[in-house]
């Protein structure tokens with residue numbers, strides 16, 4: 011008897027340095043993927059973020075989670091500025107009943123190469139390397155933002171990228187090391203299957219780095235579809251020197267574009283049915299599993315805090331809004347009012363909802 015292959019998310023793989031392809035072509039491909047899926051694999055060529063830098067970041071993450079003492083963790087615990095140690099998405103988990111707590115460490119923006127937070131002794135000697143990694147992630151995110159501006163025919167095309175220029179002021183941009191400890195020896199049931207609860211990301215773009223064979227990430231492509239696993243190394247990338255960087259659209263790009271760019275729900279879960287309404291367990295991509303500790307690194311890119319989240323001046327977005335309005339008949343109109351918030355106001359709303367404990371007084 012043959013078993014059916016696991017169904018996985020159909021996310022396009024895009025090479026930003028593909029020979030023979032124009033910037034325009036690449037921009038269109040990126041936009042189509044961002045509209046349809048909200049997730050895009052960026053082939054790892056080492057041009058934007060060097061492969062050595064990614065390896066090194068994972069090594070530092072392993073040091074951090076493996077060797078930091080309880081006192082150090084307390085000294086660096088997460089504050090209202092969203093920097094430091096925390097549980098992952100603890101708002102959607104039940105910390106008392108959670109057998110496998112997942113952990114994260116958030117680095118906020120650096121100033122003149124210096125972290126603006128207390129770093130544990132395990133990694134403070136490596137501040138320079140972490141800062142350089144942060145900078146290359148930021149540069150790649152801005153390159154993608156610029157291409158999305160071209161693909162959406164935004165006027166000017168650097169509308170998104172320039173809202174992220176660091177010289178314009180501080181932002182909520184965060185580099186996050188994540189650790190999901192090994193499940194070995196634990197009696198795990200379907201009730202413990204969620205390792206990071208379902209959410210969409212709050213920034214504009216997220217870059218996610220994962221390690222080969224480490225399963226867990228799932229997306230909900232549409233509200234009526236089942237959860238689907240997102241392979242670390244999708245078809246056609248197995249012989250690449252490193253897994254592709256997974257990029258996803260966050261809430262701010264979705265808001266800026268009236269929902270045209272999709273901020274897709276995702277979570278990290280074990281392959282069990284996690285709730286009564288989910289009848290079919292989500293599969294595991296071929297070659298991946300849940301042995302050992304799982305590590306991932308997320309770079310959440312945010313615009314400067316003062317950036318106003320008004321509708322982007324884009325022909326593509328305007329055309330699409332007209333189509334929806336004609337279809338619905340009850341749209342709010344071309345120039346319909348909507349309250350403009352700043353990136354900072356939006357971030358504060360989301361942080362309050364995420365870290366209830368920090369904001370309880």
Ligand SMILES: O=C(O)CCC(=O)C(=O)O
Nearest residue numbers: 188206211227278306308
């Ligand atoms: O660990 C992962 O694969 C994803 C984590 C994530 O989605 C997040 O921290 O926002």
Ligand SMILES: [Fe+2]
Nearest residue numbers: 209210211276
């Ligand atoms: Fe996320």
